[in-house]
Amino acid sequence: MQQAGAFAWCRAGFEPDLAAELTDRAAAAGIAGYARTERDSGYVRFIVDASDAERVERAVPWRDTVFSRSTVSMLAELQIADATDRISPMLPYLEGQTFNDVWVEHPDSDAGKPLSGLARSLGNALRPALKRAGLWAPNAERRLHVVLLSGTHLILGTTRPAFAAPWPQGIPRLRMLAEAPSRSALKLEEAFMSLLSPQEKALHVKEGMRAADLGAAPGGWTWVLLREGMHVTAIDNGPLRDHVMATGRVTHLREDGFSWRPQQTLDWMVCDMVEQPIRVASRMATWLREGWCRNSIFNLKLPMKKRWLETQRCFDLLETEAGRPLEIRAKQLYHDREEITVYCRVL
Structure with missing residues (x-):
């Protein structure tokens, strides 16, 4: 179904804090909405009227939020009926748009980590599918995000790379060097x-x-x-x-x-x-x-x-x-x- 608002990653257990922050920041911009959270999920959905979708993207950018690791502008929330074809149900929600990249992500949680293999294979299949559908352009403004909440439950969203977290899920992959005195x-x-x-x-x-x-x-x-x-x-x-x-x-x-x-x-x-x-x-x-x-x-x-x-x-x-x-x-x-x-x- 069509879904307008923001999808934001956070540290597991901090969903109520991110929800409160998104609610306050949207209200300060004159945007009415409500947060949907699941304890220890590592993410928050902030739902607004479709007419406010672009305004909420500006009101809660990733760099200006405290508890969000990464914030995505939502397009739709899908329940996939046929697990052998996850791509076809996405395409109607992407019509009229073009994307310069696609990230397939999953929650950084015990429940989400088993989805990492599916995320890789779906990303590899989705890129050529977007090109065949005329939805891919190297100079496009937006990146496509596919968030796997389960094997058949996903969120479609977009970001402008210049204003978004530069790492999938907002997690930089830093290496702990042996000479570092502490973590x-x-x-x-x-x-x-x-x-x-x-x-x-x-x-x-x-x-x-x-x-x-x-x-x-x-x-x-x-x-x-x-x-x-x-x-x-x-x-x-x-x-x-x-x-x-x-x-x-x-x-x-x-x-x-x-x-x-x-x-x-x-x-x-x-x-x-x-x-x-x-x-x-x-x-x-x-x-x-x-x-x-x-x-x-x-x-x-x-x-x-x-x-x-x-x-x-x-x-x-x-x-x-x-x-x-x-x-x-x-x-x-x-x-x-x-x-x-x-x-x-x-x-």
Whole structure:
């Protein structure tokens, strides 16, 4: 059946938080809709009237949403009667459109992972079928998404690649290197990929820059900054890995990350301290208000319930206590758990 709205991937267990966020963002744009969720499914469907389909796509883009890994504009929801022919029932919903690529995806869950083989084979069969039907054009604006909820239940949707997550399901495939001091290194690597465009990263992340890492031990985030060519002041009472210190570009100060301040403006401050999110937000606001750093990335460890409300509360406090116009972007990254990662700078 025809279905208008947004289909969004999220971390399993965070469906209510994404649903609340999509509802608030759509309402702020004057769009009425409702969320449909299944606990631990790893996705949310936000349903709107067909006349609002294009407006909701603009209201809830992937890059601006916190709890969505990837957001797709829905075309239809199908129940396939004949499992030997999944392609023919799709084609009527695609008439009059052209696509430059097709992604066949499945939930990142225990129930969804067995669909990976079907997703590959269906994608391989769908590309030539789209070309035969005149639905394929290398210069088309949109990418086709086929979401397999089961072998016979699927969602059809589209995205504009320039404004969509660059990875299927919104999951970057990062490799944990043996020399990384901790798995937390993957969070900062993904943050640079998700919260900054390639152009912004080239502008703001450069060799020779100076950074501070608050709560640095054992050195995962410091190690990532070193790989970007930066000089790092690591603040933590705990030790850093020997090979991190051996680079000669780390100054380790055994001090409290909540009270230490730099003597000069730094290019970057990063922070991954285990503390109440509102306290972290307040300290980050001080750094931005006082001009101690130009760019910051930090984690907010969220409560078990009402995470979207807590996120809004932290953002409001950041803007109020900073006392300066801020650019705030945040994501629950694939490598995050009960937290979100925030990029913030003074405009």
